[in-house]
Amino acid sequence: MxxxxxxxxxxxxxxxxxxxxxxxxxxxxxxxxNGKGEAFSPTDLVSSALASCMVTIMGIVANRSNIDLEGMTWEVTKVMQSDPRKIKEIIIDFHWDNAPNDSVFLKKLKNAAKTCPVALSLDPQISQTLTFHF
Structure with missing residues (x-):
């Protein structure tokens, strides 16, 4: 279906x-x-999907510890290659001002992000550059 x-x-x-x-x-x-740029492009959606997937998986891990990721934000920068035209790099900066001071938990979150289904599905030639500000 x-x-x-x-x-x-x-x-x-x-x-x-x-x-x-x-x-x-x-x-x-x-x-x-050749477009108007008035909505997400398909490659924007791929980049956004990567970040959203990472946060969703981090949320699942956080829920197991009764921690809420509310307030987490992120910015996504998509870098295109021109020949052939394709995504070269996706840069994601995660921000979480309310993060607990627990290095073991935060390490689990970062690992969860890197192993989300979208991250594992993208071509390895697409660089995934992640910065965690927490």
């Missing part, structure tokens, strides 16, 4: 619907690749 149903809307834009929830995502080609 499909998970996502998508359609091409024209002018380098797509719409994808998550069939289980009805939530929708638009994509647009970036300005530097």
């Amino acid at each position: 499909p998970t996502i149903k998508s359609s091409y809307l024209g002018k380098l834009r797509t719409e994808s619907e998550h069939l289980g929830s009805g939530e929708k995502i638009l994509t647009d080609a970036p300005k530097d690749n």
Whole structure:
């Protein structure tokens, strides 16, 4: 059974619907690749998916210790390669001001991030540069 149903809307834009929830995502080609850049590009979504997956897995680990990751934020920088055009590097800076002062727990969180399903699924040629500010 499909998970996502998508359609091409024209002018380098797509719409994808998550069939289980009805939530929708638009994509647009970036300005530097013939698009308007008015929505996430497909490669933006890959980069965002990596960070979101990492935080989701960290959240699962934190829940086991009755710790809430609320307040954690992150910034994602996507670096493209031009020939062939593809993602070269994804840089993620995680910030968590309320992190507990527990080096063993924080080490578990960092390891969880690095072993999330998206991280393990991406081509190893895509550098995943992570900085944890906690």
